[in-house]
Amino acid sequence: MTFGIFILFGLLLIGIPIGIAFPLLVIANAETWNIDWAVLPSTTFGAVSSFPLLAIPLFILAGEVMNRGGLIKQLIDVCDRLLGWLRAPMGHVMIAASAMMGAITGSSVATVAAIGGAVGPVMMRRGYPPGYTAALNAASGMLGVLIPPSIPLILYGSIVGVSITQLFLAAILPGILMVIAFMTVHFFMTRRVLASGHEHAHSGNGAKSDDAAKSLPSILFRSAPALMLPVVVLGGIYSGVFTPTEAAAVATMYALFVMLLGRTGRFGDLSDIFSRAALSSAAILVVIAFTSVFNRALVLEQIPQSIAAFAPMVTDSVIVFLLVINVALLLIGMLMETNAATLLMGPLLAPAAASYGIDPVHLGIILVVNIELGLLTPPMAANLFVAARTNDVALIALLRYIGWFIFAALIVVACITFIPALPLWYRYF
Amino acid sequence: ASAETMELRLAHYAAIDSPADQAAQEFARLVEERTDGRIVITLFPNGQLGGVEANARDLARGALDLALLTPGSLAGLDPLLDIHYLPFIATDYEQVDAIFYNPDGVIQKTIRETLAKHDIETLGLYELEFRAVTNSRHPIETPDDLEGLKLRVPSSAAIKGFFEAAGAQTVVMPFPELFTALQQGTVDGQDNGAALTYESQLFETQEYMTTLKHVYAFGTFNASAKLWSELSEEDKQIMLETAQEVGERQIQKNREINDQYLAKLAQAGLEITHPNEQALAAFFEIGQQVWDELTPVYGEARINALREEVARARSN
Amino acid sequence: MEISPALDRCLNINARPFKFERKVYCVEKWICITALAVMLLAISSNVLVRYFNLPFPNFSEWGVVAMAPLTFIGMAMCSYTGTHIVIDILKSAKSHRLRLVARFLIGIASIIFATVYLYYGWNFFYDTLLSGEKLIAMGTPVAIPLFFLPAGMVLVIFHAVLELWCTVIDLAPAIQEK
C-alpha cells in the first residue's frame, strides 16, 4: 500500500486529474489488492447514486443562482458594512460571508465556489496576493459544513443513530470558534501579505463606495432577500417541511424566484447559470465517483478498520484515546473523500468511543471537523482544488499560505476535543 | 496457511455486533475451523462495501464472494423477491416456522430460485423480525387510526399497497433519511420492527407502537455463483451445513431477545398497543385486497399454493 | 469562464475533427444542463407532493438517476474544457516542452483508464439490461443511468485522442527547434 501511495503522488504531480489518478492506481494494483476489475464500475456507480449526495450539485447550483441574482452581493454588503471598520476588512468579509453561506448550504465545496467567485476578485483588486486569497477562500469554506445545515453531520447522524438536531446545535459554537480562529490568522497575516499592511483604496469596486455611506438599517433592508434565505432553509428543515437534502432544491428555487422577480437576472440567463453549475458539479462528482474505488481498496485492505481498532487498544486514558482518534481521522481525511470517510469511520469509532464514555454527539463533531480538515490537506483536498480553480491560481501559490489556517483549525479541533462543553453547550439550558 | 488457502470476503449491511453480524462472525469462524483453515473469511459489516442492492449486484457479477442479503429490499432486481412482504402470511412463530422455514415451501423455493436465476446461491436463512407500526400522533388500534397518517414505507409494492389501502399517506424514503424525517415531522411514522426501531434510535422520535405483525422479514446467507462453481463438493457441504446451523441458532437467539427490545421501547416511553382480535380481522381483510391486487405480479399458481400453505398453517 | 489550453486549441485549429469535437461538447453540455434541471424539479416537486399530499409518485428517484449523466458525461465535459480537478504543479512550469510531455502522458493515462472502465462498464450496463433490474419507487430501469457510464468513457477517449493529436502537432516543432 505504501508503495502505491508513492506512485499515486507521482501520477498526481504530473497533473493527471485526481478522478483518473486514483482509479488508475487501483487498476494497476488490482492483482496485489485482490480486486476484480469488474468491481470498478459498480463501486463508481454506487458512489454517486446516492440521495444525500444530490445536495452537492443542488447547493452548487443554488450558489450560482445566488451569485447571478445578486444575493451573494447582498450578503457581502452586510458583512462589509458590519466589518468595514476593521483593518484589512475584505479578508474578514470573506470569512463572515462564508459563515453566512454556511447557514444556507450544507456543503463546503459549494461555499468555496459561491463566496470565492464573488469576494475573490474584490480581494485581489485590493492588493491581496491571489494565493492568499485562494487559501483564505478554501479555509473559510469549512464553515459551509461547520455552520448547520451540514451534509456530513446528516450522514453521521443517520448511520450512527444520533439526533441530527442535536448535532446541528452542537456544531454552532465550534463553527463560531473557527470563524474567530480564521479572523485571527487573517489579522496577523495581513501585515505580511499586503505590501503596506493595508488594502488599496476601494478602487474598481464601484458599488462598494456607495454602500459604505449607507446606514445599517437601509443595507439590512435591501439585503433582506439574502438574509431571509437561512431562515427559510433552517426553518423548513426544523419544521419538517423538507429534509436537509431537499433544502438544497428549495434554496435554489427561492434564489431563482428572487432573481426573476427582482429582475436581477433574466430567463435567458438560466442556461448559462445551469451550465456553469453543471461544470463545477461534474468536476467534484467525478472525484467522488472515481476515488471511491480507492476508498474500497483501503477498506478491503482493512486500513481504516485497523486504525479504528488500534485507537482503543493503545490506552485506557480518554485523553490519549481522543488524541489517537484525532490523528487517525486526520490521516483518513487526507486520503479519503469527506462523505465516504464519514460513513465509514462513524460506525467504526462510535462503539469504542461509547466505551470511554464519550457522548456520540461529541464524537460526531470531532469526527466531522477532523475529516473536514481533510478538505485542506492534499492529496484529497477538495476545498483547495476548488478554491484554486475559482480564483484562477496555481495550487502551489495557495499551498504557501494554507498551513497557518490548518494550524489555527487544529487549535480549534483541540478545544472541541478536550472541552466537551463546547459542542455540548445546549445541554446546559 | 498454504498456497491453497482461499481468502473470501463476506459483506453485509447490518450494524457491528447486531444479531445478523454475530451470525456472520460465527459463520466465518466455523467455516475456517471446519475446513482446517482452507477457507478464511473476512467480514465487511455495516455497509462498508455498499448497501444490500450493491452487494447483490456484486455477487451476481462475481465481484464479491459472500453476503447477507435481505430479499425484501431486492424487488428491483426481481419483483418476485419481496413475495414474503404480502400482508399476514404468518402471525406467530409457529406459522412462521411452518411457512418460511420449510425448505419445500413456496417462499423459500421462490427466493432460492429467483436469486439463483441472478447467479446468487442461497446457503441459508436467518431472522430479522415481525414488522410493527410506530408513529408520533396517536395510538393505532384499528385501521381507521391509520387514516391520513404520513407513513414512511420501504420500497415494496405489498407494504406500500397495504398501508394505502388502510388510508395512510405513504412516503417511500431511503432508510438513511428516515431518522431525520421522523424527527422533523416530515413523516409521522414508519413500520420497522422492535429491534430495528430500538437499535437505529428511531424510538427517540416516536410515541406509539402497534405490534401489528403485518409482515415477517428474514435474511439470507448468499454466495456468488462464481465462487460456488470453484468450491469442492466437500467445502460446499461445509458451507451449507454451517449456514444452516448458524441460521437456526440465530433464529432462536433472536426470538429470545425480541421481547427484551419491546420492553426497552416501553421503558423509553413508547406506548405499546397489541391490537385485539376484532381489529386484527379488519387489518387482515385489508391485507387480502393486496393479495388480490398483486396476484399478477407473483403469478396465480404461486399465490394459490401460498394461500394453501397459509390456510394449512392456520388450521394447525 | 476561464478558457483552458484545451478549449483554446480547439478554437484555433479548424480541422474537421476539432469542429466536430466542439459540437460533441455542446451536446454534452446540454445533457448535463438537463440532468441538473431534472434534479432540481424532481426534488422540489417531491417536497410539494408530500406536503400537500398530491396524488403523484415519488419523483426523487429521477434526481438520483440524473446523478449518472451529470457525473459521467460531465467527466467528458471536464476533459474537453480542462476543468478537471488536478494538482497543477506543471501548469506553472517554465518549459513548454515539459508541459507538452505532461499533456501527452495525461492523454495516454486517460485513454488507459477510460478503456478499462469502458469495457467493464459496458458489461455492467449490459448485464443490468438483461436482468431488467429496476429502481423501486418509479420502476426506472437501472440500465438507464448505467448507460451513461460507458457512454461517458467513449467521450473521454474521444477527447483524449484529439488532445494527443494536438500535443503531437505541437510537440514535433518543439523538438525540431533544438
Ligand code: NA
Ligand atoms: Na452549513
Ligand code: NA
Ligand atoms: Na485531504
